[in-house]
Amino acid sequence: MKTNEGKMRELPRKSRWETLLLIALFCLTAALTVLLLLFLDGRQERPEEAEPSPESLAAEAADQSQTANREGSVPYQVLPDVEAMDISQMSPEELPAENSAADALEVEIIQETEGESKPYQTGWMTVNGNEYFVYEDGSYAFGLKQIDGKLYYFNQYAVKAKSLGVDVSYYNSDIDWDVVKAQGIDFVIIRIGGRGWTSGLLYDDCRMREYLRSARKAGLQLGAYFYSTATTPYEAVEEASVAVKTLDGIPLDLPLYIDMEFSGEYPKGRADRLTPSERAGIATAFCETVRSSGYQPGVYAGQNFFKAYLDYNAVSRYSIWLASYTTNNELPLFDKRYDLWQFTERGRVDGIRGIVDLNVIY
Secondary structure, three states: OHHHHHHHHHHHHHHHHHHHHHHHHHHHHHHHHHHHHHHHHHHHHOOOOOOOOHHHHHHHHHHHHHHHHHHOOOOOOOOHHHHOOOHHHOOHHHOOOOOHHHHHHHHHHHHHOOOOOOOOOOEEEEEOOEEEEEOOOOOEOOEEEEEOOEEEEEOOOOOEOOEEEEEEOHHHOOEOHHHHHHOOOOEEEEEEEEEOOOOOOEEEOOOHHHHHHHHHHHOOEEEEEEEOOOOOHHHHHHHHHHHHHHHOOOOOOOOEEEEOOOOOOOOOOOOOOOOHHHHHHHHHHHHHHHHHOOOOEEEEEEHHHHHHOOOHHHHOOOEEEEEOOOOOOOOOOOOOOOOEEEEEEEEOOOOEOOOEEEEEEO
């Protein structure tokens, strides 16, 4: 009797486990069924894309052809490195790899000239508003190049600068401005005068009036600068006043800049040990004086000077002329706006003896 009673007790326990297992299997089956129904329902609601007919493809091709005729370029894939780049405001980490724009451009050129005798287009071309020059062997022009007797500057992406110019002082001696203009120089920035870095005395550049008159006659655009060693805003107003009076109403196409840099005897120069905020106050005083006289003001300094020795944000509302001597035709690694770039102090231009500073506008 004990054995039979034990078996009778075990039967209900087994039944309960079997019941629980069946319930679990039922729930799992129901869940899978619901998921399958939802999946099938979603596929039914999503319309299938109709395959384009030959007529629609032909119409689209005709429309693209008309667009290309109107715009002067085949509407292939847009080159983001050429169109979207705003390199002057990009941080060093954002800069694309060297020559990436040129490599992409070559692909587009091959597509545009497919079927011609050469696999690439040569000579001048404009893509997305940027100008390039391709030699007969398919290579691109980089750096300072003379093409058909004129000088042009191309950065590391093979993009030509919009304007090429020089800045000069009496150290450059006699200049044949007609020859300078004929070689492709578009503008000149002429030193008006300065202040001694030890004496503090103000002086005029003895070649200034001659340069202004002859360069204008040759057809170059004019700008000017004043070498400053002011130590107070008041002295900066003095310097601006001298520059404006010396110009005597001569119109300028480019700004009148205050030239801020260390003296040739650093740290003995009278302005060598100013703080960034003190220099910003001096630059502001100069520029506002220039503005009140009717000229456009600007600030010139080297890249490191702008970063560490002058409060850039305080003077960023004025035109910025940046000196940065890079290698391999690279644009400056300067993550702020600038309007002019002095890219070398050792340029060579017909009509100017010796070396000369060269500048570009992009």
